[in-house]
Amino acid sequence: xxxxxxxxxxxxxxxxxxxxxxxxxxxxxxxxxxxxxxxxxxxxxxxxxxxxxxxxxxxxxxxxxxxxxxxxxxxxxxxxxxxxxxxxxxxxxxxxxxxxxxxxxxxxxxxxxxxxxxxxxxxxxxxxxxxxxxxxxxxxxxxxxxxxxxxxxxxxxxxxxxxxxxxxxxxxxxxxxxxxxxxxxxxxxxxxxxxxxxxxxxxxxxxxxxxxxxxxxxxxxxxxxxxxxxxxxxxxxxxxxxxxxxxxxxxxxxxxxxxxxxxxxxxxxxxxxxxxxxxxxx
Amino acid sequence: xxxxxxxxxxxxxxxxxxxxxxxxxxxxxxxxxxxxxxxxxxxxxxxxxxxxxxxxxxxxxxxxxxxxxxxxxxxxxxxxxxxxxxxxxxxxxxxxxxxxxxxxxxxxxxxxxxxxxxxxxxxxxxxxxxxxxxxxxxxxxxxxxxxxxxxxxxxxxxxxxxxxxxxxxxxxxxxxxxxxxxxxxxxxxxxxxxxxxxxxxxxxxxxxxxxxxxxxxxxxxxxxxxxxxxxxxxxxxxxxxxxxxxxxxxxxxxxxxxxxxxxxxxxxxxxxxxxxxxxxxxxxxxxxxxxxxxxxxxxxxxxxxxxxxxxxxxxxxxxxxxxxxx
Numbered sequence: 001x002x003x004x005x006x007x008x009x010x011x012x013x014x015x016x017x018x019x020x021x022x023x024x025x026x027x028x029x030x031x032x033x034x035x036x037x038x039x040x041x042x043x044x045x046x047x048x049x050x051x052x053x054x055x056x057x058x059x060x061x062x063x064x065x066x067x068x069x070x071x072x073x074x075x076x077x078x079x080x081x082x083x084x085x086x087x088x089x090x091x092x093x094x095x096x097x098x099x100x101x102x103x104x105x106x107x108x109x110x111x112x113x114x115x116x117x118x119x120x121x122x123x124x125x126x127x128x129x130x131x132x133x134x135x136x137x138x139x140x141x142x143x144x145x146x147x148x149x150x151x152x153x154x155x156x157x158x159x160x161x162x163x164x165x166x167x168x169x170x171x172x173x174x175x176x177x178x179x180x181x182x183x184x185x186x187x188x189x190x191x192x193x194x195x196x197x198x199x200x201x202x203x204x205x206x207x208x209x210x211x212x213x214x215x216x217x218x219x220x221x222x223x224x225x226x227x228x229x230x231x232x233x234x235x236x237x238x239x240x241x242x243x244x245x246x247x248x249x250x251x252x253x254x255x256x257x258x259x260x261x262x263x264x265x266x267x268x269x270x271x272x273x274x275x276x277x278x279x280x281x282x
Numbered sequence: 283x284x285x286x287x288x289x290x291x292x293x294x295x296x297x298x299x300x301x302x303x304x305x306x307x308x309x310x311x312x313x314x315x316x317x318x319x320x321x322x323x324x325x326x327x328x329x330x331x332x333x334x335x336x337x338x339x340x341x342x343x344x345x346x347x348x349x350x351x352x353x354x355x356x357x358x359x360x361x362x363x364x365x366x367x368x369x370x371x372x373x374x375x376x377x378x379x380x381x382x383x384x385x386x387x388x389x390x391x392x393x394x395x396x397x398x399x400x401x402x403x404x405x406x407x408x409x410x411x412x413x414x415x416x417x418x419x420x421x422x423x424x425x426x427x428x429x430x431x432x433x434x435x436x437x438x439x440x441x442x443x444x445x446x447x448x449x450x451x452x453x454x455x456x457x458x459x460x461x462x463x464x465x466x467x468x469x470x471x472x473x474x475x476x477x478x479x480x481x482x483x484x485x486x487x488x489x490x491x492x493x494x495x496x497x498x499x500x501x502x503x504x505x506x507x508x509x510x511x512x513x514x515x516x517x518x519x520x521x522x523x524x525x526x527x528x529x530x531x532x533x534x535x536x537x538x539x540x541x542x543x544x545x546x547x548x549x550x551x552x553x554x555x556x557x558x559x560x561x562x563x564x565x566x567x568x569x570x571x572x573x574x575x576x577x578x579x580x581x582x583x584x585x586x587x588x589x590x591x592x593x594x595x596x597x598x599x600x601x602x603x604x605x606x607x608x
Contacts (some may be wrong), residue, residue, distance in 0.1 A: 005396045052352040053525040079543035250393035254513030259482045260566035279486040
């Protein structure tokens with residue numbers, strides 16, 4: 001139960017803006033923020049991020065909670081608020097309230113292998129968990145890791161600057177795919193062409209020991225989850241994080257519910273067994 | 283607690299005294315229509331069987347309310363509250379405030395809404411009953427007593443000589459004076475028969491939502507006029523160097539309500555939106571808060587330009603559920 005006012009935002013300064021996508025639209029940037037009053041959060045949670053006078057939007061954390069002095073959000077230019085955020089540069093003031101929502105059940109997942117599949121911007125809400133698990137203090141608690149990154153074109157990968165570091169992590173295999181062939185892309189046993197749900201069967205993993213963690217466009221999540229289930233994985237072992245239009249973040253405003261579950265307080269992280277019991281309205 | 287007998291003259295004298303201390307909101311006429319309005323003269327108050335055409339929910343959730351002000355690099359709470367006495371609230375509307383209390387301030391909600399609680403704490407509710415149901419009313423099917431509600435700080439019962447005031451809480455005690463008398467006997471609550479006891483899977487993709495929603499023109503009137511609908515949006519407005527963040531009523535009947543910036547819309551069709559409105563009231567709030575979020579006031583039925591009738595929809599769902607279980 002929150003005892004403070006959940007609507008009152010905390011002031012934050014933009015420390016750094018990074019251009020993520022290198023394709024024509026250049027429409028994804030990462031904002032590194034320093035909050036006046038920092039707070040703790042867990043991988044999978046989200047905030048309401050605002051520009052005073054413009055309004056709020058909902059974004060998942062895109063950096064590890066173990067980084068104490070700053071937090072990052074990766075934002076695609078898609079509407080009124082995000083267009084205005086994209087005009088801001090280092091030094092500008094923004095406002096943050098949160099953290100909201102549940103989180104990836106990292107404690108329960110200990111001892112398992114992990115298979116991350118991220119499509120496009122869907123990698124952003126997985127990055128806090130990825131970096132948390134890779135932290136030397138926690139890496140030993142989890143088994144083998146498969147990372148499978150999908151993007152429309154080679155220029156559409158976000159966090160491409162992390163890929164080399166991630167691929168060299170112990171007991172980790174790193175795969176990538178793009179939607180269609182281009183000259184600059186060389187296919188091999190770790191770099192594919194095609195949609196991830198048609199490719200996961202080419203990646204070796206232990207069906208009994210693996211937890212799949214998926215994030216991407218709704219179509220991709222639905223197709224991927226079906227592919228994992230078809231390979232024999234139980235729906236309880238497939239996790240995803242949902243995105244919905246939201247106002248309040250605290251279960252009141254009435255926008256993000258799927259049946260009686262609210263993505264803002266019961267989610268955004270669900271496993272496929274939970275989603276299977278909810279109406280198909282996401 | 284004792285009750286107090288008073289005639290219309292006595293009631294008006296009491297109201298005149300209360301006007302010194304409270305902003306008083308009560309049923310009164312505007313352009314011939316009865317609405318819950320701010321009263322400046324005791325003679326404006328209309329306490330009859332008639333139901334005000336709009337609900338009184340804006341006393342706790344104003345249509346537009348400033349919550350936060352940004353100025354000089356700070357953000358601060360900027361709500362303005364004054365003590366309100368809501369007089370003559372009908373039992374259906376008193377029950378609606380109980381539902382809103384549960385959602386915004388109850389222990390079953392995981393967050394409490396400070397701004398709602400501030401207003402609710404400053405609010406005193408005095409109920410007044412109905413003597414008979416009007417066309418469109420279905421409080422009886424919802425198990426709500428038209429003549430009395432205990433969800434009030436005090437209640438004005440109709441009496442052959444005028445009224446009997448029965449205090450129901452510390453807040454309500456001492457508000458009206460008259461000849462001391464016994465509190466009227468409680469009437470029997472009608473049996474609630476309009477509720478859904480089923481799983482989401484039994485109705486969500488099963489019921490003919492497209493037929494139920496056929497008349498809907500997406501105007502949102504039902505949600506604005508409803509005493510329990512509480513969906514909202516936060517909006518920023520700049521004024522002379524400072525910025526106000528306001529809470530504004532929103533409506534699940536609008537296509538943009540759930541539209542993602544990326545173009546995806548989980549409730550893209552009007553049947554999806556009408557289903558949300560009906561099931562939010564009859565399944566989702568009952569599941570999350572233990573009470574149905576429809577009080578049978580009938581306002582949405584009376585005001586719908588498309589002739590949609592939520593009572594008929596829920597009765598039809600009940601009938602189909604019974605058939606499917608045979």
